[in-house]
Amino acid sequence: MTDELIEALLAGEHRALARTITKIEDRAPGYRELVSRLHEHTGDADVIGVTGSPGAGKSTLVDKLAEAYREQGLTVGVIAIDPSSPFTGGAVLGDRIRMASNTGDMDVFFRSMSARGSLGGLSTATTDAVKALDAFGKDKVIIETVGAGQNEVDIVRTADTVAVLVPPGSGDDVQMLKAGILEIADLFVVNKADLDGADRTVHELREMIEGRRNEVAVATGHHGAVETEPDGTDTDTDGEHSWTPPIVETVAKTGEGVGELCSVLEDHAEYLTASGQLEAKARSRYAAEIRTLLREDASDLLAAEVDRRGGIEAFVDRVMDRETDPYAVSDEILAPIEECVRERRDT
Amino acid sequence: MSADQEQRTIRCLVGKVGLDGHDRGAHVIARAFRDAGFEVIYSGLHKAPDEVVQAAVQEDVDVLGISILSGAHNTLVPRIMEGLEEYGALDDTLVLVGGIIPDEDRDELLDSGVARIFGPGASMDEIIEFVRENAPER
Known part of the structure; x- marks a missing residue:
């Protein structure tokens, strides 16, 4: 599907270009691979x-x-x-x-x-x-x-x-x-x-x-x-x-x-x-793009982790009851991820 | 907003084609579509069939609503349908016609690929509901 679309786009088919932009706008499944492959x-x-x-x-x-x-x-x-x-x-x-x-x-x-x-x-x-x-x-x-x-x-x-x-x-x-x-x-x-x-x-x-x-x-x-x-x-x-x-x-x-x-x-x-x-601008644009993607992807990862642990409301309840505080919650959720990154880095 | 969260939005082109300056209906539809949460592109008045096709293809709309009150639908609508076909866009574009279409012309338009004709008295809710249910799966 992605192959066909890329091929048609590079061959100059307007419809394929239009559809590619739609996928980008919709963030449709597979749009990341699509954009990745366009880059070159x-x-x-x-x-x-x-x-x-x-x-x-x-x-x-x-x-x-x-x-x-x-x-x-x-x-x-x-x-x-x-x-x-x-x-x-x-x-x-x-x-x-x-x-x-x-x-x-x-x-x-x-x-x-x-x-x-x-x-x-x-x-x-x-x-x-x-x-x-x-x-x-x-x-x-x-x-x-x-x-x-x-x-x-x-x-x-x-x-x-x-x-x-x-x-x-x-x-x-x-x-x-x-x-x-x-x-x-x-x-x-x-x-x-x-x-x-x-x-x-x-x-x-x-x-x-x-x-x-x-x-x-x-x-x-x-x-x-x-x-x-x-x-x-x-x-x-x-x-x-x-x-x-x-x-x-x-x-x-x-x-x-x-x-x-x-x-x-x-x-x-x-x-x-x-x-x-021109080159300096391109460099800083790519740097910004990488940072944005990292931030969004990391945020997705964390959102999934929060959901897995019972959802944000459960944490809010505990914060409201003064059982814990927002900083401690953040540390608690991040700790295993940090640990994992550290282990991977050492090996 | 996450990078991977799909944000599918129905895109519509509201097109006025030919020598027809009556666009009140097109404006009302455009606003109703907007308020229904659709993204609406309005072609402006007096467009040639080619221009409507160009807009529909480039904007990759799910829905093309052709407003026509001039009586020239038997000429203009088929030319739009042929244009969409040429770009491979006919199969997954929902084409609607709104306006004054005599009963004896309806079947021919429907046969050429128009999904539905809305005449005077069609309610806004009915049109929006039809679009929601029939917008092509992509």
């Missing part, structure tokens, strides 16, 4: 994360970006993530409606995913779905998600390049960005640049980026010694590679500025390769 075929796609507040124009821009890549003869995979109801688990995944430029073109593989209310699980599923698209042979993989909260930040971290969309308007939006989004942005896109207030938003963003750059420069001992090249790459006094997030203005609806966005994305890809950041 991955590593060739450029992964781009697109995030921004609701209504910023992410879906429309992703549509136009996919169209631009298709014109270059590249194949594209898109994963669009929408929130799901925490009560019913249901969701309306609406991003597909915006993919108007690429309908009928099977070489743009667009997949909607819902958050399914999982804690952290979503970033695992997203990472695995990206692997499926990568192994399938997509040149560019775009992940689109609303940029709010830690979960979302984790998702865009699975991308090589992160574009943060900022709609023109109140300066408060830019203020909001300070809390966490600024750090993950490799570039900013002021979309709907034909609207009033776009200039101001660009100005405010630029000020914020400058401010941050100076902070970094001071912190690393480069006192204002950083020169910005027009293309966004920096040549500082040490001649090292560094990157300052450029700001691109677009009107996604008409496609204005999408060409420039493509070339900035290309610049960043080149910077990542030249500076060694």
Whole structure:
């Protein structure tokens, strides 16, 4: 079953790719082996994360970006993530409606995913779905998600390049960005640049980026010694590679500025390769992935052990009665496992 | 959330096909499916059969609900069914048709692989129940 699916996926069957992603999302039996076997075929796609507040124009821009890549003869995979109801688990995944430029073109593989209310699980599923698209042979993989909260930040971290969309308007939006989004942005896109207030938003963003750059420069001992090249790459006094997030203005609806966005994305890809950041990012991503899997697997093992010993409620009863305490319970359950690990290690 | 806990969720595509701008029904169905805990992808208006097929295949939906009020069902529905067949998706996709379908056309649609036709007056509970019971096992 897994053999057939992998074979069909690598042979370029869309249905097999779709089914693989479903298995990943459902965590269906055998999905681990599936993802394991995909790994050796991955590593060739450029992964781009697109995030921004609701209504910023992410879906429309992703549509136009996919169209631009298709014109270059590249194949594209898109994963669009929408929130799901925490009560019913249901969701309306609406991003597909915006993919108007690429309908009928099977070489743009667009997949909607819902958050399914999982804690952290979503970033695992997203990472695995990206692997499926990568192994399938997509040149560019775009992940689109609303940029709010830690979960979302984790998702865009699975991308090589992160574009943060900022709609023109109140300066408060830019203020909001300070809390966490600024750090993950490799570039900013002021979309709907034909609207009033776009200039101001660009100005405010630029000020914020400058401010941050100076902070970094001071912190690393480069006192204002950083020169910005027009293309966004920096040549500082040490001649090292560094990157300052450029700001691109677009009107996604008409496609204005999408060409420039493509070339900035290309610049960043080149910077990542030249500076060694691409490898460093991949390494830290795999480290995080291993840690997450270990944590989840260990947690499963422990949950099974708790069940075997009569369930968590039985332990809670004893804690409530002051017979024992949470730390002692944890030690009690972990002790045999620790012992087992120690024995195995010695032999 | 554990890595191995299976989280099967029914995925549906609600599709509007052809020159038919009446999407109130499609919206109501989409919301009802969402509230029933399904994941719903809405195609948007005026889609060609190819586009609906592309969406159904890529999204790997369990259920494809085609909303059609224009009277062109005899042309459009078979083209969708052929498209699904082409991608090997016909066997395990539950295809439903909602809208105004004259009695004399029903058998032909059902023969082409449509699982059920829901006309005016079909209750939401009835549709959701049908989806829950008939969503393909995968």
